[in-house]
Amino acid sequence: MKRTTEQDSLYNNLEKMSVSELLQGINNEDKTVPSAVEKAIPQIEQLVNEVTRKMKTGGRLFYIGAGTSGRLGIVDASECPPTYGVPHDWVIGIIAGGDGAIRKAVEFAEDDQEQAWKDLQQYNINEKDVLVGIAASGSTPYVIGGIKKANEAGVTTGCVVCNAGSPLASVAQYPVEVVVGPEFVTGSTRMKAGTAQKLVLNMISTSVMIQLGRVKGNKMFDMQLTNHKLVSRAVNMVMEATGADEQTAQKLLDQYGNVREAVDNAPKKDY
Structure with missing residues (x-):
């Protein structure tokens, strides 16, 4: 059965549409994302509670992903220090293919099942930490391989995926499944799936940081004064x-x- 993220768009002949029609179609699809995220809140809550518990005892939060998913993890991780005044090694984002892949795709980097764990060794990941794999398809070898190795090493694992019943969700201890349906452009998971992942990552890091005392009232009392x-x-x-x-x-x-x-x-x- 074809994965939801690979199913044909509900729209066709896109090249014949006017700009207005294109924008309306994209917007109509985007409107479905928050409701899909809402359905996953119980799963997100379990993951947040576990990340908070681990970080309160000195653990760290790691994200791994490839392509858009990897970039989103890096964005979320990189925004925690300036927003909440935390050390740069509290939340760490890693992308398949290395930092160069942030700007330019690295061919077949996501297909290496062994590389993620090798990348994580640079940070001495251990049983105190939490590793969250991000993959719209839920089938990225780089991410699945990293999660499997982390499980074997006693590291707590979670994931954020956009297909139900994915291989990644089956191996992660705390899976978050946000099924947003077919993309406006078939298979372009940087669109709805990427938006859903961004929303979930916002929810995870923000909720964790609040639980760690990095917000007072509704203010970022520990933000860095960089401009x-x-x-x-x-x-x-x-x-x-x-x-x-x-x-x-x-x-x-x-x-x-x-x-x-x-x-x-x-x-x-x-x-």
Whole structure:
């Protein structure tokens, strides 16, 4: 039976459509993605709870994937340090073919069942960690091979796939299956499947970081102040949290370097 991600598009003769028709068709398909993600929330919750448990005891979160899936994992991992002020080795994304594959596809890199585990050895992955394999098809050899080896090594494993009953989901301990149906362009899983994976990864990392105490109220109290926009946001956060005026808030940030420390060390008179 043909995998859902490979089934023919519900639309045909795309080259004969007007731009408006193309955009409407793509948008109509995109609207189905959040509801597919919603159905997977119980699975996502189990994975988040396990990742949180492991990271609270010093473990790390790894993502592995090929192509679009690998890139999405790297994006999610790379955004955790600036957003939540965590070390760069807390969440790690690895793509088949190495970092060069982020920009340019590496032929047949995803077909090597042994390479993912070799790549993970550079980080001394161990039983304290969690490895999440990302693959729209759920059949990528690179990812399946890495998950199997991780299971053998006592590493907790999860996955994010877009086909039901996939080989990857069958070997991952905490599978997340988001079945979004055929793509607008047949087989182009960078579209709905990629969108679904991005949403799920957002949910995983955000929920985990909140559980780890990296958010206060609804604010990113530990974000890195790497540009003027973020500095301005931080000043407002300090003002809101302490009652300080803008000048005092800026001085506190200059002195302590981040919102959390600035708020914690603000003079009592500023409240």
